[in-house]
Amino acid sequence: MAADNRRDDSVDPDTAQGLAPGGLSRRAFLRGGAAAGLGAGLLSSLPAVAAKSAPVEPAKTEAGVTLLGPGPVPMSLQINGKAHAVKLEPRVTLLDALRDHLDLTGAKKVCDRGTCGACTIILDGRTVYACSVLAIESQGSDIQTIEGLGTLEKLHPLQAAFVENDAHQCGFCTPGFVMASKALLDANPAPTLPEVHHALSGNFCRCGTYAGIRGAVLGVAAAYAAAAAEGDEPPGNAEAEDPEPRPKKKKKKKRNPDG
């Protein structure tokens, strides 16, 4: 039925913008891959994807692979050090799982296709766009969201620096920038300005807070460096304990940063 409705005159904006050459949105393709069990061979799952909204038989095995969905299936997500049991359709993205099912709404939904960075989280130590990962494939991973970083009472040094540098206006992009900045400083505690630009190039702000963000990230980096020189614990705002152990200084292989 969905396949029948994919004529041009019934295209909705979601599919209208995301149609891949085969008539599938990237998102549908992504979901279909997971629905068929990742690695089961994406191409062979395509017909099922096209009919994704029409329920097919649940859980069956095919070539030794268990098929899940399309109805809700139990999952366990390890978020900010805590296990969350949820029952979700396999097509549900990690972003929707966080926002709509766990009320962890710090990661924002803006483009919903992996380009704006507003949903940036840290998954197994690397930044990812939560809109472009399925919840079901995030099982077993260590998921860090903005909610695990600091609290209103005890801001993480980066969050305190964002406040001090007024690195937010409307604030909708801010959690994504904070998470991307955290991942940068974890990997590279003393970034140059071009390195900051490179690391945050996957995040957009519409109000225009880049000047404040530069100041915040470089300020925290400088504070880390000063603390390292003193042999002290890393500074934050006076009250805050750093909820994270200070990242070890390690040489990071970085791609050539932009100028």
Place this chain on the structure above:
Amino acid sequence: MADITETTDPKTADPTWPKAEERRLIGQRISRLDGPAKSTGTAKYTYDLNRPGLLYARVLRCPHAHAKVTKLDMAPAESMPGVRAVRVIQGAGTEIQWALDEVAVVAAVSDDIAQDAVRAIAVEYEVLPHFVSEEQLDKAPATKPGEEKTEGDPVAAMTAAAVRVKGTYGMPVISHNCLEAHGQVCEWTGKDEMTAWCSTQALSALPPQFAERLEIPAANVRVITQYMGGGFGSKFSVDRWGIECAELARQAGAPVKLMLDRAAELTVAGDRPSAFAEIEVGATDDGTLTAWTSKSWGSGGLGSAGDPPMPYVFQIPNRRHRHTAVPTHTASSRAWRAPNHPQGCYLTMSALDDLAAKLAMDPYDLFVKNLSMTGMADVYKQELEIAEQLMGWKARWHQRGAGAPGPVQHGLGLSIHTWGGRGHRSNCEITLQPDGQVDLKMATQDLGTGTRTAVGIVCADTLGLPLEAVKVNIGDSRYPASGGSGGSTTIGGVSAATRRAALNARALLFDKAAPKLETTADQLEAVDATIRVKGSPDRKLTWKQAMALFGHTPVTATGANPGPGELTGSGVGGVQMAEVAVDVETGIVKMVKMVAVQDCGLIIDLKTAESQVYGALIMGISGALSEEKVIDPVTGRMLNVDFESYKMAGIGDVGELVVHMMTGPGFDERGPIGLGEPPMVSPGAAIANAVANAVGVRVPFLPLTPRHVLEALAKGAA
């Protein structure tokens, strides 16, 4: 002792802003109150709300720019498991006038199911002819010519001019592209009572709009906007999707969230009109402007708003201008920061810069020479001198195209701008609690401009309290009404209303405290959380002691704008300079540096004021270098409906940014004036002029993409 009614009636018949030496918080660099909530992700935006039993709405949109709906069958959607309500917005027989206009809407238990349901709707269209390409005026099937405006004798003056330049310039339609899409969550709390959480910039205006369409009393509609993710002029109305969301919620008996997806946000939720112009400008050979003629055109969609002021800022004595609106099959434009000004500014400043180049004159000198035509010569002169220092303009400026040899050419450009921005209508209610807490209530909204913080600062400063003592309650239509945040009118309106309310509250306290301190009310001051006798700081009451004089009753005072005294002003000036590096082989323009010198009357919070200017520079750079709504002439559809192809500047694209705020005598007296618009006006002009200075020819069309740069270079070489 006077009772409350009497004393709230302005004790302070002629309120003023505190003198510089009396300000303790006003004008300081203060971090915004909601910064921690934003940086921790705990700030709850409309998009973040998860009400119990929440349904998700999705919209079926017409893929054609002009079409008639011939068939619409909702049954396949309605019968899907998980779908709770469906509504036809524009059914069979309706003529659709722009692509992605709303046809039908569904609400379901999950966003995914709602999308499935929209895809299941059976719809057919009869496609009709459309027009979406307004760049060439003579190809437009219909136009709406405006009035011709003439001063002096432009024809004679042009003929007599020693130097004349002619040029054609243009800038495309761009989108607001708010990161938090337009939308709302609607929840009925009774048969004719509804609460709506709206991503809006006009909170107080929405209850009546909802009420009229939903046929319920306006007093029964509550609108809440604690945080909103950007508006830029596009979020003043309840919008058709707001009414549909409310109707779905009423129909389903459950709260409904309807947020636009990105394609709709980019296509139908807000545009800045395009503007093109053929301009001729004449001057004496010393660069005194004498004559101007222009005809401009552009499209603001089907409604086709837009009429850029030209010539901009410089009121050249002999001038003629006419603007023609070109209706297109695209959604009607919405106010986009400083409506009409960026267009008027870009078109005018480009022509003046070309004139300077023809005269082999530094445009800085041409601007200074003609400042008497601006009506604000003193302000601009001061600002130009400061900007010149911050940019090192005189030391580094070169004649157009006369930079050092090599493929990467540096250039400098400049522009000046103005805006009104007088404070809007607002009310403020301040309640002094016996425990020393102060509650401030106002139905305004903070778009990220710092409104919440600013009213707190004005209140605390006036009452002599620390900022932490003021609980700022905004973002709820149950508070006293305030204006929409548009046209840079918010800071003036909310600050003036707050100042008056706080002065009235303070007067109540002074009246009570005066007999206790054996003096008269006019001898008292509120400083450091005490009420004390001027000149005798030891004769004082602590705030709590003073409040005890009222027993255990809170005391409420109100203030409004407009009101007694001159607390708001209008008319600011700003100067911007840009430095770019252009690779003439690839056509790539890179920002090296931008300087903004801006006046905004009395600054309430220097930190957030500067942020507004930084933000305007960045948004302006983005518009100048890369933003453009690309509409396919064949299908009438916007092609670049995502962040990959609707290109915005990233953190590495904006170069060095320098902001200087004009403060002190000559500026502060006018009271606070908003910053949402003014610094947004000049970037396109300054950057385009810098590119012309770098590469030696005018690149007449924004955005300054490699294609436009290379085309201009090719044409210049031919």
